[in-house]
Amino acid sequence: xxxxxxxxxxxxxxxxxxxxxxxxxxxxxxxxxxxxxxxxxxxxxxxxxxxxxxxxxxxxxxxxxxxxxxxxxxxxxxxxxxxxxxxxxxxxxxxxxxxxxxxxxxxxxxxxxxxxxxxxxxxxxxxxxxxxxxxxxxxxxxxxxxxxxxxxxxxxxxxxxxxxxxxxxxxxxxxxxxxxxxxxxxxxxxxxxxxxxxxxxxxxxxxxxxxxxxxxxxxxxxxxxxxxxxxxxxxxxxxxxxxxxxxxxxxxxxxxxxxxxxxxxxxxxxxxxxxxxxxxxxxxxxxxxxxxxxxxxxxxxxxxxxxxxxxxxxxxxxxxxxxxxxxxxxxxxxxxxxxxxxxxxxxxxxxxxxxxxxxxxxxx
Ligand SMILES: *Cc1c(COP(=O)(O)O)cnc(C)c1O
Numbered sequence: 147x148x149x150x151x152x153x154x155x156x157x158x159x160x161x162x163x164x165x166x167x168x169x170x171x172x173x174x175x176x177x178x179x180x181x182x183x184x185x186x187x188x189x190x191x192x193x194x195x196x197x198x199x200x201x202x203x204x205x206x207x208x209x210x211x212x213x214x215x216x217x218x219x220x221x222x223x224x225x226x227x228x229x230x231x232x233x234x235x236x237x238x239x240x241x242x243x244x245x246x247x248x249x250x251x252x253x254x255x256x257x258x259x260x261x262x263x264x265x266x267x268x269x270x271x272x273x274x275x276x277x278x279x280x281x282x283x284x285x286x287x288x289x290x291x292x293x294x295x296x297x298x299x300x301x302x303x304x305x306x307x308x309x310x311x312x313x314x315x316x317x318x319x320x321x322x323x324x325x326x327x328x329x330x331x332x333x334x335x336x337x338x339x340x341x342x343x344x345x346x347x348x349x350x351x352x353x354x355x356x357x358x359x360x361x362x363x364x365x366x367x368x369x370x371x372x373x374x375x376x377x378x379x380x381x382x383x384x385x386x387x388x389x390x391x392x393x394x395x396x397x398x399x400x401x402x403x404x405x406x407x408x409x410x411x412x413x414x415x416x417x418x419x420x421x422x423x424x425x426x427x428x429x430x431x432x433x434x435x436x437x438x439x440x441x442x443x444x445x446x447x448x449x450x451x452x453x454x455x456x457x458x459x460x461x462x463x464x465x466x467x468x469x470x471x472x473x474x475x476x477x478x479x480x481x482x483x484x485x486x487x488x489x490x491x492x493x494x495x496x497x498x499x500x501x502x503x504x505x506x507x508x509x510x
Pocket of ligand 1: 189239240241242243266311315339341365366367368374377378379
């Protein structure tokens with residue numbers, strides 16, 4: 147790089163991030179057809195979006211005009227869906243963008259963000275990019291959050307933000323209501339990521355945002371509504387934060403296709419929820435079947451995926467064995483997860499194929 151080009155030194159010395167392999171690349175590597183692959187590595191919705199979304203996108207009008215910077219109609223439909231006034235809702239290009247907007251709003255250089263790994267990677271990945279200092283408070287052996295340790299760390303570092311994923315990705319567990327209550331007593335803002343709440347037997351915390359004052363809830367259309375490729379998520383914020391958020395949000399962050407697709411999905415909730423119910427059934431079926439296999443020890447999940455400890459072989463070898471048969475699952479080369487894999491719930495037919503393959507591996 148030329149001496150004139152002076153990029154941030156912390157980024158120059160950062161190690162590169164390895165994103166997941168695309169289906170095409172994967173299929174090419176295996177010499178298989180994309181349609182024969184079963185992608186169970188990213189908790190996407192294997193049924194895809196509502197058929198009405200495909201129709202709406204095929205008829206998309208006014209692509210040459212910028213989208214509504216306020217996502218007004220979408221926020222009205224979200225108000226009806228979650229029962230919180232649209233004045234407290236902000237939309238983003240995925241919940242991922244809202245994580246960034248929150249960091250931009252709160253973090254001054256060196257401010258502390260508490261993270262509770264093993265959990266969703268983006269909190270720990272994004273915080274340093276916005277000059278935050280991440281303090282990791284590891285979860286217990288059963289992946290429950292260590293509230294005492296969080297309280298200690300929060301006070302010691304005067305932490306500003308605490309990210310909590312509920313249900314947690316990748317472990318699938320919830321956080322006790324009494325623990326949430328204790329954490330909201332801390333002198334910081336609690337960001338609860340409910341990307342998978344539609345799959346859980348638990349009420350969303352969105353109705354608590356108004357009273358708590360220091361609670362932010364993130365939600366997304368990526369998983370339950372099958373819109374991951376379009377990037378649309380939203381956050382529910384205390385009213386006092388809204389004018390500040392509108393100042394810093396990029397005006398056209400939710401693109402037209404995403405905006406329309408999300409609106410149409412929210413007009414087809416009953417249909418989409420039948421698919422959510424099917425995925426929950428498949429997740430329960432997987433959990434029971436995995437527990438009977440010698441090489442897997444599953445954790446109870448409240449989401450659309452199951453985390454497993456892999457026994458008798460390395461998790462990486464197990465992942466590769468499934469990949470050779472065209473089934474893609476998630477392996478983590480990370481502390482506490484080296485011997486684990488996460489498998490997303492598939493369609494009933496995909497789970498049939500997965501379970502057949504696992505039975506073969508178990509007897510070979
Ligand atoms: C998938 C996922 C997201 C990402 O949501 P997008 O709306 O697609 O950006 C956020 N949080 C968690 C925990 C996720 O697993």
